[in-house]
Amino acid sequence: MTHTPAKRHNIDMHKMFLPLVFLSAMPAVAEPIPAPVAAMIDAAASNPDQLKIVADIARRTNPGSAAEIDARVAAITAAATKAREEQLASQGLLEGWTGNGELGGFISSGNTENRGLAVGITLGKETRSWKHAVRGIVDYQEDQGVTSRERHFAGYEGNWKFTPRGFAVLALSFEKDRFTGFTSRFTQAIGLGYRLVDTPAFQLAVDGGPALRQTRFVTGVSENVLAARAALNAKWVISPALTFTQTGTYYADNVNSSLLALSQFTAKLNGRLSARLSFQLNNESNPPPGRENTDTVSRATLVYNF
Numbered sequence: 001m002t003h004t005p006a007k008r009h010n011i012d013m014h015k016m017f018l019p020l021v022f023l024s025a026m027p028a029v030a031e032p033i034p035a036p037v038a039a040m041i042d043a044a045a046s047n048p049d050q051l052k053i054v055a056d057i058a059r060r061t062n063p064g065s066a067a068e069i070d071a072r073v074a075a076i077t078a079a080a081t082k083a084r085e086e087q088l089a090s091q092g093l094l095e096g097w098t099g100n101g102e103l104g105g106f107i108s109s110g111n112t113e114n115r116g117l118a119v120g121i122t123l124g125k126e127t128r129s130w131k132h133a134v135r136g137i138v139d140y141q142e143d144q145g146v147t148s149r150e151r152h153f154a155g156y157e158g159n160w161k162f163t164p165r166g167f168a169v170l171a172l173s174f175e176k177d178r179f180t181g182f183t184s185r186f187t188q189a190i191g192l193g194y195r196l197v198d199t200p201a202f203q204l205a206v207d208g209g210p211a212l213r214q215t216r217f218v219t220g221v222s223e224n225v226l227a228a229r230a231a232l233n234a235k236w237v238i239s240p241a242l243t244f245t246q247t248g249t250y251y252a253d254n255v256n257s258s259l260l261a262l263s264q265f266t267a268k269l270n271g272r273l274s275a276r277l278s279f280q281l282n283n284e285s286n287p288p289p290g291r292e293n294t295d296t297v298s299r300a301t302l303v304y305n306f
Contacts, residue, residue: 031064033072041069045076048200049240088128099123099134102276104301106139108149110282110292111179116141116149118299131159131167139297151297152176165195169207171229171249178218180295181288185215187251189229203235211251217288227253241268256286266303274303 033041037058044050055073059066088096099122106118120137134156141149155173162168171189175182191209198205211229216222234246248261264278280297287293 031062031068033058033065033068034062037062037065037069038072041072041076045080047240048077048080049237051076052200053240085128088126091127096127097123097125098306100274100303100305102301102303104276104299106297106299108139108295108297110295111181114141114143114149118297118301120301129161131161133157139299149179150177151179159193165198167193167195167205167207169193169209169231171211171231177282177295180282180284181291182215182217185213187214188212191229191231193231201237203233205233207231213251213253219288223255225253225255227251242266256284258285259283272305274305276301276303 040054041051041058044054051073055069058069062069102118102120102122104118105115107115116139118137118139120135122136123132123134125132134154136154137151138153139149139151141147153173153175155171157172158170159167160170169189169191171187171191173185173187175185175187189209189211191207193205193207195203195205197203208228208230211227212224213227214222214224228251230250232246232248236244238244243266245264245266246262248259250260251258259281261281262278263280264276266274266276268274276299278299278301280299282295282297283293284291285293
């Protein structure tokens with residue numbers, strides 16, 4: 001069969017386009033991760049914040065390897081999660097605790113206006129189902145041998161996780177602040193909470209429930225009451241070196257309401273040492289006669305992490 005020039009031209013065009021169509025239908029082959037980039041990703045594996053930063057830079061500088069980079073990061077994250085689960089499942093009662101101690105100064109206003117020494121400690125432990133937190137802080141000052149400021153606080157909070165974001169809470173605390181108006185106050189509370197936001201950069205949780213409070217005032221009067229409790233805990237990782245935390249606890253009963261709010265900026269100085277600026281507000285709606293409703297304490301401390 002003889003083809004005219006026009007038909008031969010169409011056949012040649014079809015022969016030319018068919019390979020192009022076939023090639024375009026084939027999936028693009030991901031470029032392998034350059035060895036130096038892979039080494040940087042592996043070196044950041046132990047620090048989730050650093051891993052995220054390194055991975056973002058690697059994707060921007062090596063767009064052809066983005067899929068391979070995502071796969072490598074996912075594998076590292078999965079391995080870290082599995083290792084952590086195994087560690088939490090095997091640790092004993094006294095294992096797994098971390099924390100920090102802080103030492104510095106404070107400036108107070110309200111029922112006392114002075115400067116003094118602040119000492120604190122924070123401990124924490126997380127298991128597969130529980131998250132424990134213990135905190136203690138002491139503000140103290142003497143003026144010509146006379147105590148002019150003395151406040152003690154010690155608290156424990158345990159969260160039992162029954163869903164990825166839902167938890168039950170048990171909170172215990174002891175306070176002593178004669179200048180605010182009480183020589184001792186014990187509080188026991190239970191409740192339910194929920195993590196509204198739970199990401200590596202930002203966490204926000206709220207909880208609430210009933211509480212019992214036993215207060216002994218400087219007047220010698222004792223008060224035992226049933227109260228309602230509401231609490232908020234937030235943490236914002238601004239950068240790998242700077243973190244902001246905000247806690248607030250509110251109690252209300254038929255006689256008095258109490259608010260304790262604590263704001264903290266913590267900046268890493270080197271491996272274990274950090275600097276912290278904090279502001280604390282205490283408010284009593286019905287303090288003893290002659291006492292002010294609100295006390296504030298501003299602290300500047302050095303923090304050692306262990």
